[in-house]
Amino acid sequence: SQTIHQWPATLVQPVGSPLSLECTVEGTSNPNLYWYRQAAGRGLQLLFYSIGIDQISSEVPQNLSASRPQDRQFILSSKKLLLSDSGFYLCAWGVRGLTSYEQYFGPGTRLTVT
Amino acid sequence: KQEVTQIPAALSVPEGENLVLNCSFTDSAIYNLQWFRQDPGKGLTSLLLIQSSQREQTSGRLNASLDKSSGRSTLYIAASQPGDSATYLCALDSWGKLQFGAGTQVVVTP
Numbered sequence: 001s002q003t004i005h006q007w008p009a010t011l012v013q014p015v016g017s018p019l020s021l022e023c024t025v026e027g028t029s030n031p032n033l034y035w036y037r038q039a040a041g042r043g044l045q046l047l048f049y050s051i052g053i054d055q056i057s058s059e060v061p062q063n064l065s066a067s068r069p070q071d072r073q074f075i076l077s078s079k080k081l082l083l084s085d086s087g088f089y090l091c092a093w094g095v096r097g098l099t100s101y102e103q104y105f106g107p108g109t110r111l112t113v114t
Numbered sequence: 115k116q117e118v119t120q121i122p123a124a125l126s127v128p129e130g131e132n133l134v135l136n137c138s139f140t141d142s143a144i145y146n147l148q149w150f151r152q153d154p155g156k157g158l159t160s161l162l163l164i165q166s167s168q169r170e171q172t173s174g175r176l177n178a179s180l181d182k183s184s185g186r187s188t189l190y191i192a193a194s195q196p197g198d199s200a201t202y203l204c205a206l207d208s209w210g211k212l213q214f215g216a217g218t219q220v221v222v223t224p
Contacts, residue, residue, distance in 0.1 A: 006157075032210055043118075043216040044158075044203070051210075059211075090157055094210060101145060101207055105158040 002027035006091050006106040014114055019064075019078040021109050023091030026072065031093040033074040034103065035066055038088040050074060086113045116141045118206055120215035128223050133191040135218045137204035142182040148212070149178050149189050150203045158203065162189070194222045 003026045013019060025031055035047040048066035050056045056066050063082050067075045074091055088110050094103040117140040127133060137147070146165045150158040162171045162178040164187065170179040175192040191198055201219045205212040 034212075044205075044212075044214040046211060046213075049211065088155075092158075092212075096210065101210060102148065102160060102163050103205075103207075103212055104160060105150075107157045108155075110155065 004093055004104060004106040006109050008109060010110045012112045012114060013081050015083055016080050019081050021076040021089055023074040023106055024072055025093045028095060030071060031095050034092040035076050036090045081113045083113050086111055116206060116213045118213050118215040120204060120218050122218060124219040126221040127194055129194060129196060131194055133194050133220060135189040135202050137187040137215055139185045139206050142185055145207045145209055147180055147187050148205045152201045152203060196222050196224050198222050
């Protein structure tokens with residue numbers, strides 16, 4: 001069965017510090033991978049998606065970047081965090097079948113920028 | 115651009131009552147619609163997926179309908195239980211990109 005891992009689970013970082021959040025997927029090959037952010041009291045916002053290694057699309061201009069060094073590894077980074085980067089970050093994977101497409105989410109990382 | 119709205123934003127019901135959660139969207143050109151559950155501080159759990167060609171999906175006490183012509187989906191939860199307390203999110207899939215509503219926060223009181 002497929003599983004998705006995210007770490008760390010929680011993170012408190014000062015403004016201006018770098019960031020690296022990691023997501024790995026097990027039990028599937030060549031998944032589409034996604035990074036979402038959920039700010040307090042708001043819905044989920046798609047940040048990045050990837051259809052393959054080194055194939056990454058950004059959905060919104062921001063202070064963050066993403067990389068996919070391996071098929072089942074997706075990394076969210078920042079060189080200098082802003083207060084507005086605080087939120088709940090969710091990684092997801094999906095595979096399109098013949099008639100349907102479903103996404104599965106990881107447990108999330110709670111980031112607080114102080 | 116697709117707009118997804120969930121009404122109400124919050125809902126409190128006594129145990130045993132049926133829950134009705136609404137999701138509306140502006141662009142009917144969707145691939146499918148997915149309902150999720152999110153517990154506080156946790157990730158999302160997929161509940162039901164309705165393909166664009168389907169009208170409804172059922173799983174246990176959950177039933178979700180889809181009416182693309184009116185841009186609406188409804189999630190019904192029968193005989194609610196305190197364990198159903200969570201935030202419920204609908205999301206529309208446009209070729210692999212999910213557009214989420216803000217969610218409905220549900221509290222089921224014993």
